[in-house]
Amino acid sequence: MLSNKPRCASLPNYLLMQSIIPTLTELVENALQACAQKHAWQLEQPINIAISPAKNPQWGEFSSAIALQLAKLTAKKPIDIANELMAHLPASEMVQTVNVSVPGFLNFSISQNWLSAQIPQILSTGASYWNSNDGQGKKAMVEFVSANPTGPLSVGRGRGGVVGDTFANILQAVGYDVTREYYFNNAGNQMRLLGESLQIRYLQVLGEAVELGENHYQGEYLFELGKRLVAEKGESLRTAEVETFSKYAELAMFDSIKATLERMNIYMDVYFNENSLFEDGSVWDVVNRLTAGGFTYEKDGAIWFVTTRFGVEKDRVLVRSQGVPTYRLPDIAYHENKLRRGFELIVDVLGADHKDEFPDVKMGVEALGYNADGIHLLMNQFVSVKGQRMSTRAGRFTTLDELMDEVGADVVRFFMLQRDSSSHLEFDLDLALEQSEKNPVFYVQYAHARISSILRKAQEEGYSFENADLALLAEPAEKALLLKLLELSEVVRMCAKEFAPHHLTYYARDLASAFHAFYRDCRVLDSQNLPLSTARLQLTAVAQIGLARALHLCGVSAPETM
RNA sequence: GCCUCCGUAGCUCAGUCGGAUAGAGCAGCAGCCUUCUAAGCUGACGGUCGUGCGUUCGAGCCGCACCGGGGGUACCA
Numbered sequence: 001m002l003s004n005k006p007r008c009a010s011l012p013n014y015l016l017m018q019s020i021i022p023t024l025t026e027l028v029e030n031a032l033q034a035c036a037q038k039h040a041w042q043l044e045q046p047i048n049i050a051i052s053p054a055k056n057p058q059w060g061e062f063s064s065a066i067a068l069q070l071a072k073l074t075a076k077k078p079i080d081i082a083n084e085l086m087a088h089l090p091a092s093e094m095v096q097t098v099n100v101s102v103p104g105f106l107n108f109s110i111s112q113n114w115l116s117a118q119i120p121q122i123l124s125t126g127a128s129y130w131n132s133n134d135g136q137g138k139k140a141m142v143e144f145v146s147a148n149p150t151g152p153l154s155v156g157r158g159r160g161g162v163v164g165d166t167f168a169n170i171l172q173a174v175g176y177d178v179t180r181e182y183y184f185n186n187a188g189n190q191m192r193l194l195g196e197s198l199q200i201r202y203l204q205v206l207g208e209a210v211e212l213g214e215n216h217y218q219g220e221y222l223f224e225l226g227k228r229l230v231a232e233k234g235e236s237l238r239t240a241e242v243e244t245f246s247k248y249a250e251l252a253m254f255d256s257i258k259a260t261l262e263r264m265n266i267y268m269d270v271y272f273n274e275n276s277l278f279e280d281g282s283v284w285d286v287v288n289r290l291t292a293g294g295f296t297y298e299k300d301g302a303i304w305f306v307t308t309r310f311g312v313e314k315d316r317v318l319v320r321s322q323g324v325p326t327y328r329l330p331d332i333a334y335h336e337n338k339l340r341r342g343f344e345l346i347v348d349v350l351g352a353d354h355k356d357e358f359p360d361v362k363m364g365v366e367a368l369g370y371n372a373d374g375i376h377l378l379m380n381q382f383v384s385v386k387g388q389r390m391s392t393r394a395g396r397f398t399t400l401d402e403l404m405d406e407v408g409a410d411v412v413r414f415f416m417l418q419r420d421s422s423s424h425l426e427f428d429l430d431l432a433l434e435q436s437e438k439n440p441v442f443y444v445q446y447a448h449a450r451i452s453s454i455l456r457k458a459q460e461e462g463y464s465f466e467n468a469d470l471a472l473l474a475e476p477a478e479k480a481l482l483l484k485l486l487e488l489s490e491v492v493r494m495c496a497k498e499f500a501p502h503h504l505t506y507y508a509r510d511l512a513s514a515f516h517a518f519y520r521d522c523r524v525l526d527s528q529n530l531p532l533s534t535a536r537l538q539l540t541a542v543a544q545i546g547l548a549r550a551l552h553l554c555g556v557s558a559p560e561t562m
Numbered sequence: 563g564c565c566u567c568c569g570u571a572g573c574u575c576a577g578u579c580g581g582a583u584a585g586a587g588c589a590g591c592a593g594c595c596u597u598c599u600a601a602g603c604u605g606a607c608g609g610u611c612g613u614g615c616g617u618u619c620g621a622g623c624c625g626c627a628c629c630g631g632g633g634g635u636a637c638c639a
Contacts, residue, residue, distance in 0.1 A: 048579050055582065065581045071619075078619090103619090105582065148639075190639070302637055313564075313635095320637040327639050352567070352633045381567070382632070418587095419575065422567055424632065428574065431588065438588060439601080446601045454598050461598095494578060506576060509586080516602060525598050540598095562601065 019132075019489050023094055024051045024062055024108055031088040032066070039084075041074045051108075053487075059101060060109035061483060067104035078104025115482045116470035122485070122542045127549040130489040134496065135176030139342050142168040144349035145261065145268075146183040149253035150194045151219055153260050156351060156383045158400040159425060162416035162555065163380050164349035165266045166501040169553045174496045176345060180267070183334060185274040186250050193217065194253075195246025201226030202245065206235060225252055260400050264409050265555045277333045283325060286333045286368065287318060295367040310363045331357060332364030339370050346375045347499070355379050378499045380421040385429055407432040410556045414441040417505045417554055440509055444551065445559050447512035451544040452560040454524050455537070463525060464534050465541070472535040477514075477521040481539065484514040485546045492553070501554075508550040515543050 028049050035041065047069065054063045067082035074081060082100040089098060096111040122129045144164025147157050164180070171178045185191075197216040204210060205226045212218060229237065229248065237244060261268070277283050287303065290296050295306050301321030305328070308315050318329045338346050348358060355377070362372040385398050404412055411432050418440070419425045431439060458465070473479070491507045494500070524536040548558040 050579050050581090052578070052581090059582080063582085065579095068581060068620080069579090101582080103582080185639080188639090300637080304637095317637045322637080324637085326637065331639095354634095354639075355566070356634050357639080379567080423575080424568070426574065428588085431574085434588095434601095440587065442601050443587090446599080450599055450602080452599095457598055490578090498578080500578095502576085503578085506586080513586095519598080520603055523598070562599075 020062065020094065020110065020483075020486055021051045021490055023092065024064070025049050027089055027092055027095070028064055028066055028085065028106070030090050031085045032070075034088040035081075035084050038088075039074070041070070054107060059105065060097065060099070060107040062108040062110070064106045064108075065104075067100075067106060071104070082106050110479075110483065112474065112479060113471065115479060115486070116473055118482065118486060119468075119470055119538050119542050122545060123538065127545055127552070130492060130546070130549060131173050131175065132489055132493055133175040134493060135171060135174050135345070137175060137177055138344045139179070140171050140176035140345035140347070141179045141181055141338055141341075141343040142171065142347045142349065143181045143183055143338075144168075145257075145266075147257065148185050148190055149250045149257060150190055151217060151253060152221055152256055152399040152401060155385060155398050155400055155403055155427065158264065158403070158412065159380050159383050159416045159421070160349050160351060161261060161264060161266050161400075162413050163378065163421050163501055164347075165264075166413075166417055166504070166554055167347065167349070167378060167495075167499070169555065170492055170495045170501055170504070171345070171347075173492050173553060179269045179343070181270045181272055182268045183272045183274065187275050187278075191246045191250060192242060194222075194249050195242040195244075197222050198225060198229070198245040198249045199240075199242055202229050202237060205230045206238065222249070225249060228252075256401075260404075263404060264400070264413065272334070274330050274334065277330050277337065282333045282337065283330055286329065286336065286364070287325075290318070290364070290367055293367060293369075305360070305364070305367075307360065307363055310359075310366070312359070312363070316360055328357065328360050328364070331361050332368075335361050335365050335375060336368055336370065339365060339374075344374050347378050348375070349378045349380065352379060352381045376499060378421060381424045383416075383425045383427055385427045403427075410445070411439070411441050413555050414444075414505055417502050420500060420502050440505070441556065442562070444508045444512040444547070445557070446562055447515045448544065448547045448551065448558045449560060449562040450519065451515065451540055451547065454540055455544065456560075458525055458533075458537055461525070461527075463537060464530065465537055466534070468535045468538045469531050470535050470538065472532050473539060475518075475522050477518040478536075478539060481514045481518045481543060484511050485542060488546055488550060504550060504554050508547070508554065511543075511547055511550060515547070518543075 028051070032047065032049070047066070049064065049066050050069075051062050051064050054060050067078045067085060070076075070081050071078045079100065079102060082104040085106060086098050086100055089095075094111055094114045096109040096114075098109075099107050101107055142164050145153070145157060145161045147153060153161070168178050168180050193215055194217055197212060200210050200212050200216065201222045204223070225248075229245075287296070290305065291303075295309070296303050296318065297306065298304070302317050303319040304315045305318045306315055316328060317326050319325050335346070348361075350358060358377045358379075362375055365375070366372045385403070400412070406429070407415075415427060415432055416425065434442075473482070488507065488511075491503050495503050518539075522536060524533060524540055526533050551558045
């Protein structure tokens, strides 16, 4: 572990707000139990009760298809079941009305009073209103980026960086104690090639007729570094060892990577050096224990891991015949190290090109006697910009820095989060460059700036924020905005549960849209109607907190003016 | 060959456990600024959800086969 950067404190989460879907689920659950008992329904398995937002306002705000699911089990008509369930629903302050529609949906309308009552709660709790405690304070690690210091970060790595950092934010919001970790290797073949590449570039700058080999790093950045080296050291390194160049390049590349990450608002807690696993003997310790457990054998001078025992078609090499381990072995040792440090949830954010190493790691720690269920893969597919694929080795890439120079960190982060990470991402440079409503980042940020502007103006003109009569908030747009705001906690939980941070950007856009509709229909500041102004000011303030929370979880700024 | 991810509107993509009429942004079309930021809003247009079988009361979602694309299939990482 190289360094331990301080990062901003995670938000406390102590207040578990009563959120809508879990509450409705509980109501239906109670009704179901009552009906099942009364009519002796055979519910051998626990029924999964789904509550989803209604697709049409005529059905209220939330619906459940539970009666349709139960039709077969009970041999009754869905519509009858729904009516029966409705009759047994416990009363709740949250629910205004319940009705049944064909073919048997149970529809809920949320009470306006209950909704309004959430406003003071959010105002007093702040951004942590939407937190939950699903993680129960357990230790979680998100390992991401993990690029070896052989070159500037590519756009592809940037996706892993954004997805990993955002997912870490999400885990904190659902109550985990999160560590962000970067795993790297500064020994071995890659670093030797890097050193050779720099050496050749350095000599080229000095006018020598030397050329890069096919395996060397072709990127222009090493030529630039060579020039820098000449400027600093002159010709003194003409006969220097490769190691001198390797070390110099490594430090320079790491500085550049860290600067890039910082620019993207990413701060690692731990930089973990793969080499430490060799130095403390844990790599060889892993081999010995696997061997003692009967999980290895020797063939052709190499040590093989019996992965076929876990149902894989081929065994894998752990230690090459020359005695050098493959990447697989330190990876297993590394994950054992993570488990030994007490992490109960371990998330590896990997690119699609590294996906296949993941199962080997899980099999490895299982063979060592651990339960690997807490280790998860968050794979992200490749990124392309204008059809060009990234390849560091070939030196034909757009670096993250170049991309941020073009469009800014906020746009990069938001765009990287707009796709399911298992889908390919085509970075639309033209759209990203658009400083207008076409660009979804500006759309969301604009809503926040608009809100800020109203609140500023209210303050300047002396409008009261206190003692609001929130029952005055009766417009459909007001209700819709509140409902959308209250959805955030569910969105965050879903992101965590599904390892899918992209839902956040969709939510942010929906919330911005709900605010814009409110802005259109409901004038906030009206000197002729001060009570209504105060009520709407409170709602506006809550919208600001929610929008900022969604943006900040994405690692995107929430500007006060634009 | 095998494994895996993807295939949804002209383009880029969402689609919560299998539920009501499949959604959004962009592009293109038609409108809305003496009032809190028009970086906004409204309307219309746009679909054999890759193809074919199957399971189901009900399939974009589940199963099988096929087609097309990405990634992997190393004693590289």
